[in-house]
């Protein structure tokens with residue numbers, strides 16, 4: 001990051017902090033999304049009807065999107081939509097005289113934003129229909145060849161629309177500020193099943209034509225599609241798993257507690273409002289842990305550890321059915337309203353389902369990650385909950401800060417006001433803003449009105465504003481401590497002092513969290529014979545647990561324990577989940593192994609998602 005950029009963004013944060021401190025909420029409510037071309041203050045899309053053919057030979061979607069409009073400003077005669085690399089064939093509008101072709105202009109707005117599509121609207125037009133096709137390189141779609149799937153027989157395609165990739169497969173107002181319902185007809189090769197973030201019958205016959213209805217209004221980033229050789233297994237009447245056959249039974253077993261989690265979340269925060277809740281296990285190239293597509297969470301297979309130790313991801317994606325999907329950040333600068341609340345709810349649900357010890361272990365690991373992340377920022381503005389303007393991509397702001405700092409902030413409020421009052425408050429908050437898109441200032445006003453003012457003197461308004469707008473972590477942040485981890489620390493110290501060997505760690509009953517805690521704090525200059533002792537005792541270099549493997553590889557590379565080199569190569573080729581691979585590439589660069597990293601990347605890159613490719617290209621400075 002350049003010095004100039006640092007100055008600019010620091011300036012904008014100071015400016016915004018001043019504005020926020022003096023401005024009324026009405027002013028803040030006018031903040032427009034900087035990552036959209038859409039003129040959504042004048043006209044909004046209320047419903048989308050898609051009709052698309054999935055063409056695996058050409059790696060494109062082709063068909064039409066029909067948009068129902070609501071005019072907010074009466075003299076509006078253009079509709080501006082977001083697109084990226086779409087071929088627009090024709091645009092029609094429907095007014096009183098029926099459908100007729102209308103004029104449009106596509107204008108390039110650069111790599112990040114894509115192209116604005118400006119459509120002429122005749123007087124009284126209530127609908128537009130856009131005939132289009134996507135490009136094979138669409139940033140929001142990944143097309144896998146049969147060889148890249150586990151079954152090896154059929155191709156696979158899936159979307160990742162967050163943050164601003166929906167525009168690469170649907171011409172749309174691609175901003176979280178706008179919500180719409182949608183319906184879709186999707187045609188696929190006959191043997192394959194299509195799924196969307198919408199109402200669907202798990203037992204629908206496979207005939208190559210699938211219909212979907214999404215009756216709840218959602219923002220564009222929650223539109224999702226997947227097509228593949230997928231099977232379904234029920235976990236309960238309303239919960240189930242879709243996956244390729246090789247992993248279906250293991251996934252259903254791993255996530256068997258999902259109905260319990262749903263119940264726990266609904267007990268705490270009000271009813272689940274989305275009908276069914278299903279999980280879709282994607283191929284390993286999925287760049288994220290999970291994506292909270294409504295009714296159908298998309299998941300990486302790397303969380304199937306065999307011992308249910310990584311199921312907090314389900315608690316997280318499920319929690320988004322309240323925070324994020326139900327109450328949404330109106331612009332990406334306020335993503336902590338999605339992710340911080342979700343991380344907090346996730347941890348509460350983990351406590352309900354697995355008990356306090358495990359919930360606290362996750363808090364300790366989360367805070368450690370946050371402190372490391374904050375320490376690594378060149379630009380302190382990145383450590384404020386409300387992100388700076390002018391990021392190169394909204395996803396740049398999706399660090400540990402919106403997640404873990406947001407979680408700490410809400411736990412701070414819980415500690416101050418007491419759990420009972422805070423639970424009541426949060427439940428009412430989800431109800432108040434249900435199916436709405438809001439800014440941090442909306443949250444602040446609601447908090448002030450419903451918790452701070454009725455309970456004067458419990459917290460200081462300046463402290464609350466500092467939590468939301470200031471960089472860094474306040475001294476008043478909660479400090480979780482875990483007895484289980486204290487024990488691990490003692491064991492680690494004894495091991496490092498040579499008092500016990502690897503076989504004497506007493507780690508037989510450790511869960512993944514304890515292993516991560518043990519490995520992460522091993523010193524970078526640990527003696528090679530200790531690496532060898534751990535590795536030969538626990539086979540850490542070849543463990544099937546993707547999170548433990550990641551921690552071990554990071555530590556080993558830093559220390560120069562080169563036994564991991566082949567396993568790391570195999571891992572980087574097999575897995576495409578960003579959280580597990582970006583830091584490994586970065587570490588290889590940091591320890592002057594860029595050339596080797598590049599060699600591995602050349603083999604791995606074709607299997608990665610376009611989002612991951614772009615990120616690693618940047619790490620390797622390609």
Ligand SMILES: [Zn+2]
Pocket residue numbers: 292316320338339342
């Ligand atoms: Zn999330």
